[in-house]
Amino acid sequence: MHTRRTKLFVGVSAAAAAALMFAGCGSSTPGQSKDDEAKGGGGAGSTTTIQFWHRTFTPPENAWYKDIVKKFNDSQSEIKVVDTEVPADAWDQKMKAAQAAGKAPDIYTHSGSIQDAVNAGQLHKLDGIVPDDALNQIIDAAKPVSELDGTYYAYPLLLEAQSVLFWNKDMLQAAGIDPEHGPTTWDELLADCAKIKPTLKSGQYCIAPAQDAATFAWSTVGQQYNFAGHTALTDDWTAPDIDDDGYRALMDDYKKLWDNGYMPKQPLAAYVEGKDFGQKKVAFKVSGSWMMSEIGSDYKDLLAKTGVGAFPNAPDAGGRTATTLGNFKWVVDAKSQHADAAGKFLTWAIAGDPANVVPFFVDTQFTKVPVRKSVQEAVAKDEGAANAPWSDIVVNQIAPTAIPEPTYPWDVSLAVGTAMESVMKGAASPDKAIGTAEAAIKKVISSQDLASKAPKN
Structure with a gap:
């Protein structure tokens, strides 16, 4: 899910799942035996087949992925990319x-920090x-998610602000609130x-924010920084850093939304979707x-009212x-x-001619x-x-100051x-919750020796 991460884990052993997935295959290319794959490994005049996996995204994104693979395959005969769309x-x-x-x-596509990988x-x-010239084009804001200690391991297609406030202008105006400024x-x-609540019908609410532990874990990192001036670990990753007034104030504000009935008690839609x-x-x-x-794709009547x-x-x-x-x-x-063939495909598709990626950003409504x-x-x-x-707001007002996702382990964020x-x-x-979280984070620090993995910069 875009870094709209899905932190779901289905309790099937890796070995069992692998056996089910690859039984009778013997090759990384569907329908091809291991011997056939060896024959097609890049000899003179042969075609090298590579596997490309990406998540299921929105319809415009899925269409772009399908199209970019087809265009690359049609553009040359040395490399064939087999595209697999995997449900998020x-x-x-x-x-x-x-x-x-x-x-x-x-x-394949990758979200979040690359440090663990x-x-x-x-x-x-x-x-x-x-x-090198393609790697050097990556803007500074994207380098923290692309390279470690000066070595590149990932090439970003996009950056996305994970916490943006959207509002229905008509609903604000009905409550006597300036609809143009949130x-x-x-x-x-x-x-x-407080002004909006009396104007709402049954089943309507003032706001739909994050409201479960897993979504809070990844979507509020910027808010934690906003309130406390830091995130969940000390800079040297030797201790948790959440026992302060900033974290307590952030928790208290969400409790106010909950206690006053400003938000639904059960999610009306996932945080990452806009159905509600x-x-x-x-x-x-x-x-x-x-x-x-x-x-833009499903509720076009709301575009001008958002x-x-x-x-x-x-x-x-x-x-x-x-x-x-x-x-x-x-x-x-x-x-x-x-790897060389995969690098050529990556370079051609997202690190080469801007015309190859412009449709992606246009078709996803400049978000x-x-x-x-x-490319910008x-x-x-x-x-x-x-x-x-909204494109100018996201690209030029929100994204330039946003912080990168944390590189510490997911279990720290989940705590x-x-x-x-x-x-x-x-x-x-707040005191009890912070104490419980600190204990959980300390276990992660100890069990994973985080002090030895702390970022050098």
Whole structure:
């Protein structure tokens, strides 16, 4: 799910899943025997076949992936790319099974931090298989998710702001609130909700934010930084860093949304989708920048009635961002027998001619941030850009100051998310929830020796 991560794990052993997936195959190419694969490995005049996996995204994104593979295959005869679209909720299971069986695809999409994958030896260096001039075009904001210690392991297709505030202008106007400007602080948001609530019908709510531990874990990292001035670990990764007034204030604000009935007790839609907003069940929706793509394709009548802005700030944020930059990158598997071919496909598709990727950003309603200046400029020149005012807000007002996703392990983020959910729902006091989270984080630090893995910069 875009870095709209799906942190689901289906309890099937990797070995069993691998046996089911690859029974009777013997090759990384469907329908091809291992001997056949060996014959097609790049001899004179032969075609090298590589496997490319990507998640199921929105319809416009899926169409672009299918089209870019076809265009590449049609453009030359030395490399054939076999494209496999994997449902987002099955991605983790299928990829783990493939890796356990030594059958991972040659090239695939990757979200989140690359640190764990690099430490596990799963990713091939891009230096040497992708031209230096292509790597050098990656903008500074995307480098933290692309390289470690000066070596590139991933090439981003996009960056996405993970926490953006959307609002229904008609619903705000009905409550006597300026529909053109959303709240800029939590105090303003809470005041707006107090005005909006009496105007709502049964089944409608002021706001739909994150509300479960897993979603809090990844979507609120920027908010944690906004309130506290830091994220969940000390810089040297030797201790948790959540026992402070900033984290308590953030938890308390979510509890106010919950206690006052400003948000639904059960999600009306997933955080990553816009169905609840599209059906006019909420005045405000918190989601990633990608949500406008769904509004543009499924709820076109709302496009002109949707306001877009940065997520509200803490009272003393001091200019700090309230969002993290999600991303989707392409990576080459460390065990690929055709890494050079995978590098050529990657270079041609997303690191070469901007014309190859411009349709991706146009068709997704200008909701994502290109990672090369040349692509940003080409997208901005598209005639549709003038009709997408939210693009300027996302690309030029929100994304430039957003922080990268954390590189520490997911279990650290999940401990924080669990604390936030428990406080919001009244299951624990802030002190108790923070204490429980600290204990969980300390176990991760110890068991994974995080101090030795802390970022050098």
